[in-house]
């Protein structure tokens with residue numbers, strides 16, 4: 261394995277273009293697992309750890325710009341993230357243990373694209389945009405377009421995640437983050453939910469955003485449920501109908517962590533209790 265250590269973003273982009281098929285390395289928490297399994301043998305690795313500007317979290321106009329190398333620890337401790345994007349701060353606080361949180365980055369979490377990535381439901385409900393850069397171009401992509409399958413993203417060869425933009429929004433009437441695993445700490449989720457709800461003065465739903473992870477090959481927004489509820493009063497009857505639509509937006513499986521049936525039941529309960 262060959263490791264190169266660019267000192268600047270420009271150098272990182274150049275090296276990524278020069279070494280075709282090279283693998284970016286951020287915190288290494290996912291990468292080390294594949295290295296142990298022998299999957300990194302013979303690869304060129306671009307170690308991004310010296311790119312201090314990609315670690316920064318700062319305001320950029322009407323968004324909070326989070327550098328891709330910001331760690332889960334940084335995010336959960338950051339004052340603006342905690343105040344304006346608390347679901348993301350809460351998600352980061354559930355990732356692995358302290359060691360994983362202090363090394364693992366948000367960019368690595370996104371690029372790894374596990375169906376169980378805990379930051380994804382919050383990023384989906386916050387309508388995050390991922391800023392990508394390569395030697396050819398710079399572009400932005402809505403987070404919902406990034407994930408295309410299990411551990412597969414829409415990133416092109418040679419593209420790096422530079423940062424993630426979180427647009428500021430009106431304070432919601434209700435907000436929820438909930439990770440359900442075998443135990444509270446250091447567990448991969450059976451289901452993981454994030455929700456934002458804005459109610460009108462008359463009690464009708466102005467907007468609902470609800471996303472689930474571990475419930476399909478990629479984390480998903482519940483688009484059918486969201487559009488069904490727009491403009492309606494969340495009465496028990498309406499909520500029951502909305503909850504019955506949930507499975508149109510997801511496709512859970514049985515695996516070593518849980519069963520499709522359990523995942524669906526718990527997700528329905530989370531949605532119901534959030535709405536009532």
Ligand SMILES: Cc1cc2nc3c(=O)[nH]c(=O)nc-3n(C[C@H](O)[C@H](O)[C@H](O)COP(=O)(O)OP(=O)(O)OC[C@H]3O[C@@H](n4cnc5c(N)ncnc54)[C@H](O)[C@@H]3O)c2cc1C
Pocket residue numbers: 283284285286287288289290291292293308328329354355356357360363364365366367368369370371372376377378379419420421422446447448449
């Ligand atoms: C014990 C353990 C527990 C874990 N628990 C959880 C958990 O509870 N929840 C959860 O969501 N995850 C968990 N993870 C997974 C992992 O910690 C996270 O996904 C973490 O955010 C990965 O970030 P990293 O910086 O370590 O990525 P790395 O390992 O450095 O990289 C991961 C992948 O992303 C690519 N990459 C990294 N940065 C960039 C970039 N800027 N641009 C393009 N590609 C990039 C790499 O090439 C690699 O393919 C756990 C992992 C371990 C080992």
